[in-house]
Amino acid sequence: MPLPLAAASLAPGLTLAMTGIVKTFPGVRALDAADLDIRAGEIHGLVGENGAGKSTIIKILGGVYARDAGDILANGEVLAGGAAADMHAIGIRIIHQELNLVDHFTVAESVFLGQERTDRFGGLAKRRMRREAEAFLRDVLECPLDGQTLIRDLGIAERKLVQIAAALIDGKARLVVFDEPTAPLAAAETGRLFNAIRNLKARGVSILYVSHYLGEIVDICDRVTVFRNGRHVAVLDAPNPTRTDEIITWMIGRQLDDLYPAAAVRTADGIEAEPSFAVERLGDGRSFADVSFSLAKGEIFGIAGLIGSGRDELVDGLYGLRPPATGRVTRAGRPIRLDPALAVQSGLVLVPRDRRRDGLVLDLAVTDNINLASLDEVSTAGFRRERRANARATRLADLLDIRPRSVGTRAGLLSGGNQQKVVLGRWLAAEAEIFLLDEPTIGVDIGARAEIYRLVRELADGGATVIVSSGDAAELIGLCDRIAVLVRGKLVEIVRCGEISVDGLIARTTDAAGQRVAS
Amino acid sequence: MTAFALPRFVAPLLRHSLILILIALLVFFSIQAPAFTAPTNLLTILESSAVLLIVALAMTLIIASGGIDLSVGVAIDFGAVFALIALKDFGAPWYVAIFAALAGAALVGAFNALLIVGLGIRPFLATLGTFFIGSSIQRIYTDGGGPIAFRRMEQGFRDLAAGNIAGIPMEIVIAAVVLVGYYLLLERTNFGQRVHAIGLQPRAARVAGIRVGRHVAVVFILAAASCALGGVILAATLRQFTPLAGQSYLLDAIAATFIGASIHPRLRPNVPGTLLGVLFLGVVANGLNLLGLDFNLKSALSGLILVGALALAGLRGRAG
Numbered sequence: 001m002p003l004p005l006a007a008a009s010l011a012p013g014l015t016l017a018m019t020g021i022v023k024t025f026p027g028v029r030a031l032d033a034a035d036l037d038i039r040a041g042e043i044h045g046l047v048g049e050n051g052a053g054k055s056t057i058i059k060i061l062g063g064v065y066a067r068d069a070g071d072i073l074a075n076g077e078v079l080a081g082g083a084a085a086d087m088h089a090i091g092i093r094i095i096h097q098e099l100n101l102v103d104h105f106t107v108a109e110s111v112f113l114g115q116e117r118t119d120r121f122g123g124l125a126k127r128r129m130r131r132e133a134e135a136f137l138r139d140v141l142e143c144p145l146d147g148q149t150l151i152r153d154l155g156i157a158e159r160k161l162v163q164i165a166a167a168l169i170d171g172k173a174r175l176v177v178f179d180e181p182t183a184p185l186a187a188a189e190t191g192r193l194f195n196a197i198r199n200l201k202a203r204g205v206s207i208l209y210v211s212h213y214l215g216e217i218v219d220i221c222d223r224v225t226v227f228r229n230g231r232h233v234a235v236l237d238a239p240n241p242t243r244t245d246e247i248i249t250w251m252i253g254r255q256l257d258d259l260y261p262a263a264a265v266r267t268a269d270g271i272e273a274e275p276s277f278a279v280e281r282l283g284d285g286r287s288f289a290d291v292s293f294s295l296a297k298g299e300i301f302g303i304a305g306l307i308g309s310g311r312d313e314l315v316d317g318l319y320g321l322r323p324p325a326t327g328r329v330t331r332a333g334r335p336i337r338l339d340p341a342l343a344v345q346s347g348l349v350l351v352p353r354d355r356r357r358d359g360l361v362l363d364l365a366v367t368d369n370i371n372l373a374s375l376d377e378v379s380t381a382g383f384r385r386e387r388r389a390n391a392r393a394t395r396l397a398d399l400l401d402i403r404p405r406s407v408g409t410r411a412g413l414l415s416g417g418n419q420q421k422v423v424l425g426r427w428l429a430a431e432a433e434i435f436l437l438d439e440p441t442i443g444v445d446i447g448a449r450a451e452i453y454r455l456v457r458e459l460a461d462g463g464a465t466v467i468v469s470s471g472d473a474a475e476l477i478g479l480c481d482r483i484a485v486l487v488r489g490k491l492v493e494i495v496r497c498g499e500i501s502v503d504g505l506i507a508r509t510t511d512a513a514g515q516r517v518a519s
Numbered sequence: 520m521t522a523f524a525l526p527r528f529v530a531p532l533l534r535h536s537l538i539l540i541l542i543a544l545l546v547f548f549s550i551q552a553p554a555f556t557a558p559t560n561l562l563t564i565l566e567s568s569a570v571l572l573i574v575a576l577a578m579t580l581i582i583a584s585g586g587i588d589l590s591v592g593v594a595i596d597f598g599a600v601f602a603l604i605a606l607k608d609f610g611a612p613w614y615v616a617i618f619a620a621l622a623g624a625a626l627v628g629a630f631n632a633l634l635i636v637g638l639g640i641r642p643f644l645a646t647l648g649t650f651f652i653g654s655s656i657q658r659i660y661t662d663g664g665g666p667i668a669f670r671r672m673e674q675g676f677r678d679l680a681a682g683n684i685a686g687i688p689m690e691i692v693i694a695a696v697v698l699v700g701y702y703l704l705l706e707r708t709n710f711g712q713r714v715h716a717i718g719l720q721p722r723a724a725r726v727a728g729i730r731v732g733r734h735v736a737v738v739f740i741l742a743a744a745s746c747a748l749g750g751v752i753l754a755a756t757l758r759q760f761t762p763l764a765g766q767s768y769l770l771d772a773i774a775a776t777f778i779g780a781s782i783h784p785r786l787r788p789n790v791p792g793t794l795l796g797v798l799f800l801g802v803v804a805n806g807l808n809l810l811g812l813d814f815n816l817k818s819a820l821s822g823l824i825l826v827g828a829l830a831l832a833g834l835r836g837r838a839g
């Protein structure tokens with residue numbers, strides 16, 4: 001493999017020991033004497049429920065937060081400080097859970113932000129940076145991108161890869177921390193990322209890998225630490241698929257019986273009787289065309305497809321964020337205008353894939369976020385009634401088990417899974433009828449995921465129509481009644497869930513299968 | 520979000536430091552210039568801050584929605600001139616003149632809304648355009664910028680500046696009413712809540728079903744209309760229309776809003792903060808005046824206060 005990473009093989013992997021780490025935020029003890037121990041050159045997994053403290057310990061490792069107590073040893077030496085610059089200097093690189101790219105920068109500028117290459121006159125070596133950024137993305141991350149593309153024109157998966165490239169391009173990484181890197185990625189991109197991670201390992205770099213996808217953890221990790229309530233509760237050697245249940249039990253403190261709920265009534269056969277929601281030959285003239293399907297009340301309908309299959313654009317189109325150019329959508333037989341405000345009014349709601357940007361107003365309290373779409377119901381003549389608003393938010397926080405329970409907390413401070421529950425809570429508050437769920441369980445821990453699946457099934461059993469767009473084939477098969485497969489903007493087939501395996505669905509979403517279906 | 524936080528107790532101190540500084544200034548001025556604490560002088564401070572408060576509140580609403588308005592001066596002037604035309608050319612009673620002022624200024628806001636919401640121009644540039652156009656219209660209308668006097672102004676209208684209610688000067692009453700109105704609007708209504716959401720994260724607001732464009736349009740129109748009351752007070756005080764007079768409030772209004780935002784826990788524009796910002800600027804101007812110091816010092820000190828407030832806010836962000 002060429003250029004940048006070659007340098008990394010010169011720097012041996014870091015051995016890192018964190019002991020007794022404590023970190024308190026106002027009202028929350030995020031880390032409570034937690035230990036984490038990473039050996040040189042290993043891929044170390046870190047798992048735990050939402051809010052267990054994974055991101056917090058990583059931010060301490062990256063110098064974003066100062067620890068209240070505890071020691072950090074790097075290659076056996078105690079680190080006195082812990083500022084971001086110190087951590088960077090010893091080769092720690094963090095791929096944070098949150099995307100932190102600037103919208104109007106190019107790919108090349110983003111990769112080299114803060115570490116710009118200069119020419120011999122001290123000017124920016126733009127051409128060289130573009131070349132190196134493109135080469136790195138293409139060769140190491142297997143993601144060919146034009147270095148001139150603006151970040152805002154990239155999908156969330158591509159942004160993630162740009163973020164990773166920015167952290168690794170200097171070739172001085174000795175410990176790379178990935179905080180839920182695959183959350184926005186589809187199966188194929190995940191595969192590419194794993195190749196890159198194994199590549200780093202082969203060069204002796206140590207890896208800390210955080211994910212809620214336990215399948216990935218047992219697949220790629222050499223050892224796994226489990227966090228629970230801000231402490232390490234177990235370290236497992238040689239994880240493998242047979243130990244997944246063991247990991248889950250350590251994580252949530254009990255056994256998880258069924259991830260996916262059984263339907264009270266599977267309605268897949270009653271569809272033609274009374275379509276509650278029908279899409280007719282919808283197209284946006286670019287990313288998807290000629291998409292048709294019709295859904296019954298009580299049905300959970302999946303949309304499968306790779307990045308670039310038009311899945312994201314279709315969801316945005318259905319909600320009116322980017323109005324489609326052709327075709328129409330009907331509800332109970334009547335055509336509707338696609339516009340978010342009208343949609344919400346009529347009970348068609350979206351849980352967006354990027355919840356931090358589109359789902360929540362991060363700076364507002366949980367109460368405000370939950371009530372935001374139905375403020376009229378917690379007010380009198382347009383004036384807010386704090387008590388009513390709080391009561392309703394608290395009721396939903398209880399129902400969804402949002403932690404911490406205090407609804408005055410700023411939404412931006414919640415852990416990923418809890419943020420997702422807040423968005424769901426908003427639409428429960430608004431008493432929606434048709435739910436568009438876009439990647440509903442990204443970054444959500446396995447216990448909370450089971451709860452969300454149960455909730456979705458309850459909604460459907462109660463007569464709601466649910467559309468789930470997801471890159472996670474297992475999730476679609478476990479949750480949905482039927483699944484539409486999108487390949488390159490075309491809906492190639494609609495499959496019944498009982499009739500297809502996870503691998504079968506993945507195969508159908510890839511090009512090869514698409515061509516087979518088409519021929 | 521940095522590794523080395525300041526000690527815990529620093530945060531609350533920083534948060535209230537602006538109020539502490541204001542108190543310190545009050546004490547300083549009252550020792551240095553005994554006339555400062557005279558009731559009549561304190562009333563003067565409030566009186567002379569009335570117009571700025573009204574304009575700064577409008578600015579607060581706009582900044583809370585994520586925008587900025589460089590054309591508030593035009594709205595003030597249009598308010599004044601529409602009121603004057605109603606009085607002078609149509610012999611309208613004072614309340615009709617106020618209505619004309621509101622309508623004239625709302626026109627300015629509607630034009631901004633058209634540019635921003637209709638044509639998608641960014642608020643900074645859209646309102647800059649409105650400022651240029653509006654200023655030019657005033658010069659043309661006044662044949663080059665001379666004031667239009669109206670000495671025989673109806674008493675009812677003059678009372679808007681010269682009158683009082685229970686001894687409280689009318690300007691202060693008007694500003695207080697606007698203050699309460701804006702407080703309720705921004706901090707207590709659903710509309711205000713939505714405006715904050717739009718200002719913070721417009722995309723998330725849209726996904727939540729909020730009609731972002733409509734709200735932004737209302738914000739600009741409402742803000743401009745309320746600036747008209749400033750214009751009315753100016754016209755009634757001076758008994759004339761002075762072209763481009765409103766412009767002098769623009770920068771102070773922005774400064775007051777940001778000084779006010781700096782006391783908010785999360786640095787958001789807010790109505791009580793804006794009141795504090797306006798009082799700050801008013802006290803400084805008045806105090807310097809009494810000390811007989813160069814009036815030009817006032818801008819420098821206002822600038823220092825603004826920068827100081829923002830610096831304190833920055834420190835506080837670190838103290839978490």
Ligand SMILES: Nc1ncnc2c1ncn2[C@@H]1O[C@H](COP(=O)(O)OP(=O)(O)OP(=O)(O)O)[C@@H](O)[C@H]1O
Nearest residue numbers: 025030050051052053054055056413414415416417
């Ligand atoms: N800056 C902050 N201020 C206050 N509380 C915080 C802050 N950051 C995190 N927390 C709280 O600390 C706890 C641990 O959060 P953390 O983000 O580390 O969880 P996590 O294990 O990464 O969860 P997830 O899997 O959902 O990402 C949570 O209760 C969270 O709400």
Ligand SMILES: [Mg+2]
Nearest residue numbers: 054055097416
């Ligand atoms: Mg996390």
